[in-house]
Amino acid sequence: MNLLEVNHVYKTYDHGTAVLQDVNFTMEKKQCLGLVGESGCGKSTLARCLLNMEPIDKGSILFEGTPLHNKNERSLRPYRKNIQAVLQNPSAALNPKLKIIDSLMDPYLQFGDQAKMKHFHYTNKNDFAAQLLEAVELPASLANRYPHELSGGQKQRATIARAISIEPAIIILDEPTSSLDVLSQAAVLRLLDGLREQLGTSYLFISHDLSAVYAMSQKIMVMKGGIIVDRFEKEDLFAAERHPYTQELISMFE
Numbered sequence: 001m002n003l004l005e006v007n008h009v010y011k012t013y014d015h016g017t018a019v020l021q022d023v024n025f026t027m028e029k030k031q032c033l034g035l036v037g038e039s040g041c042g043k044s045t046l047a048r049c050l051l052n053m054e055p056i057d058k059g060s061i062l063f064e065g066t067p068l069h070n071k072n073e074r075s076l077r078p079y080r081k082n083i084q085a086v087l088q089n090p091s092a093a094l095n096p097k098l099k100i101i102d103s104l105m106d107p108y109l110q111f112g113d114q115a116k117m118k119h120f121h122y123t124n125k126n127d128f129a130a131q132l133l134e135a136v137e138l139p140a141s142l143a144n145r146y147p148h149e150l151s152g153g154q155k156q157r158a159t160i161a162r163a164i165s166i167e168p169a170i171i172i173l174d175e176p177t178s179s180l181d182v183l184s185q186a187a188v189l190r191l192l193d194g195l196r197e198q199l200g201t202s203y204l205f206i207s208h209d210l211s212a213v214y215a216m217s218q219k220i221m222v223m224k225g226g227i228i229v230d231r232f233e234k235e236d237l238f239a240a241e242r243h244p245y246t247q248e249l250i251s252m253f254e
């Protein structure tokens with residue numbers, strides 16, 4: 001059974017323009033699936049639909065065979081632990097009024113299931129936060145700071161620590177490095193890649209940057225105007241049969 005199955009998903013916002021059109025894909029365990037496309041093509045809308053932050057108009061989204069789409073929060077609750085997200089802006093993702101330790105604890109306190117966790121072990125709050133911060137290569141002392149006392153790169157690492165804290169099967173990474181400088185971007189991508197191997201998590205890695213998607217993913221989908229126009233194994237990026245739009249993206253990347 002597929003970890004995640006997205007079947008014929010359509011989404012239109014109130015202004016009537018179709019944003020997602022017949023989106024189909026599957027995700028496998030322990031894989032990174034890349035989604036690349038220009039700004040405004042519908043990537044974040046897809047991410048929000050997968051996270052049930054937006055309803056879909058048509059189609060289905062199944063996690064290990066169970067429908068997740070258009071569910072109310074209560075019936076979705078048992079599935080929340082399976083899919084976490086790291087989004088573009090870490091400042092918006094961390095509550096400015098909470099110390100890092102309390103932001104880190106939030107998913108575990110809501111959805112954590114220690115019996116199903118293999119890597120992080122909860123005995124007390126401080127020790128748990130220290131394990132998470134170590135996994136993202138941050139000093140344990142940052143736990144007692146507030147978000148404004150961290151750099152952008154440190155904040156994004158803290159949001160990654162929070163996402164992995166309940167060992168979800170899938171993490172949706174929506175432009176996770178776009179707010180960082182080039183050096184921090186490379187370091188965060190390396191960290192994410194290592195964590196996927198270590199934790200056995202699957203990623204949907206969303207970016208407008210083909211080179212980042214290529215570096216991170218085993219399979220790649222290309223989106224244009226809400227339609228997945230091309231999909232291929234990473235090794236086939238330069239194959240002659242690539243869609244003209246993929247070739248356009250490659251010419252920018254070379």
Ligand SMILES: Nc1ncnc2c1ncn2[C@@H]1O[C@H](COP(=O)(O)OP(=O)(O)OP(=O)(O)O)[C@@H](O)[C@H]1O
Pocket residue numbers: 013014015019037038039040041042043044045046208
């Ligand atoms: N909440 C919303 N209400 C109405 N329209 C929206 C909403 N969110 C996005 N859109 C529109 O849907 C289209 C797709 O936007 P989306 O953010 O999904 O694209 P994207 O590929 O993620 O872009 P970017 O890379 O710039 O974030 C755009 O035309 C956008 O204006």
